[in-house]
Amino acid sequence: RRPAPPLGELTAPPGLVPGPIPEARDLGLGFDPCPGRPRGGRSAAERALAAALAGSDPDAALSAHLAWGALSAGEAARAARLAPEEPGARRLASWLARRARFQRVPAADPEPVAAPPDPAADARLAAWARGETGLPAVDAAMRALIHDGMLDAGRRGLLAAVGCGQFGLDPGACCRVLARLSADYDPRLHGAQFRAAAARRVDPLRWARAADPEGVFLRRWLPELADLPPDALHAPWTCPAAARRLGRRYPHPLVAPGPGRPAGSRSASPAARRQDSRQLAFDL
Known part of the structure; x- marks a missing residue:
């Protein structure tokens, strides 16, 4: 389907001052046992999709973004279909197809x-x-x-x-x-x-x-x-x-x-x- 239009600017509830999201150390949560995890968010997901189209391993680039919903499999498949000349387009489409087959397993x-x-x-x-x-x-x-x-x-x-x-x-x-x-x-x-x-x-x-x-x-x-x-x-x-x-x-x-x-x-x-x-x- 056609992507939904972007939302307008979000308004903070009264009394809440917008600011940066605190990190673990700011909340006193101690050592992070997984310091190398991929960075999340929509912008990072879009960069990862561009890297997969350019030839990067799609599993390493996109699996976390798909699992967390920052990117959909449909978007990735459409990007591969609309850019067949990209060096990683065929590999990305094949990876998405294998992923979909595994999703049909109970x-x-x-x-x-x-x-x-x-x-x-x-x-x-x-x-x-x-x-x-x-x-x-x-x-x-x-x-x-x-x-x-x-x-x-x-x-x-x-x-x-x-x-x-x-x-x-x-x-x-x-x-x-x-x-x-x-x-x-x-x-x-x-x-x-x-x-x-x-x-x-x-x-x-x-x-x-x-x-x-x-x-x-x-x-x-x-x-x-x-x-x-x-x-x-x-x-x-x-x-x-x-x-x-x-x-x-x-x-x-x-x-x-x-x-x-x-x-x-x-x-x-x-x-x-x-x-x-x-x-x-x-x-x-």
């Missing part, structure tokens, strides 16, 4: 597993949620999400797949952790996207070496390993010099690194595993 987060208390599982969940699992690719992704409230789809899927697969964590608990940390949380999307990612098997070491061969992302979020060469950075337990840091500056791996699968699933044939790897790359 909005239900994974149910918590009814199981007796397990202190070891609780400890693994806490380490995963802090970014202290001993698997650099997983820890760097979680620390980035904690700091920025945002994460690219590939690393978000890595967190879900490794958390529910290799670590055997409760999918409902993992889903809620990621929901609380995500500045772009949308209840119509989060559960469906999480279930799709958690169902995949992924080797975090192989994934990280393909996605970040020089370790640029890892060096940013894992300063305790930043001086290591790429091979040792991705797998510090394989390098004698780096291994001496494990258990002191950086934790030992919670599980033996390698491809994992959700608890209770059957082993797949090599052909099925190759197909699953290609499907994971396509989905994420």
Whole structure:
């Protein structure tokens, strides 16, 4: 539909003096655990849409603005349709179509597993949620999400797949952790996207070496390993010099690194595993 006309100037109620919105420190709210979250508001949303049309990752640029309603999916789709010559128009339209398909999936987060208390599982969940699992690719992704409230789809899927697969964590608990940390949380999307990612098997070491061969992302979020060469950075337990840091500056791996699968699933044939790897790359 045609956009509604802009509102006129808003008049403040009697006795209320217009002024800047106070920040957290002005209200005595203490440290902000997510200092890197994207800036909100309509103007920021319009700039993000222009960046997506220019070729930026639309998920990183627009997902928070769409979730909070500063921009509508219809507006973004119309902008892509009216500017087909823009380098990011086709990618933006494709991303919006995938987003719409996920929105049609019933909005239900994974149910918590009814199981007796397990202190070891609780400890693994806490380490995963802090970014202290001993698997650099997983820890760097979680620390980035904690700091920025945002994460690219590939690393978000890595967190879900490794958390529910290799670590055997409760999918409902993992889903809620990621929901609380995500500045772009949308209840119509989060559960469906999480279930799709958690169902995949992924080797975090192989994934990280393909996605970040020089370790640029890892060096940013894992300063305790930043001086290591790429091979040792991705797998510090394989390098004698780096291994001496494990258990002191950086934790030992919670599980033996390698491809994992959700608890209770059957082993797949090599052909099925190759197909699953290609499907994971396509989905994420």
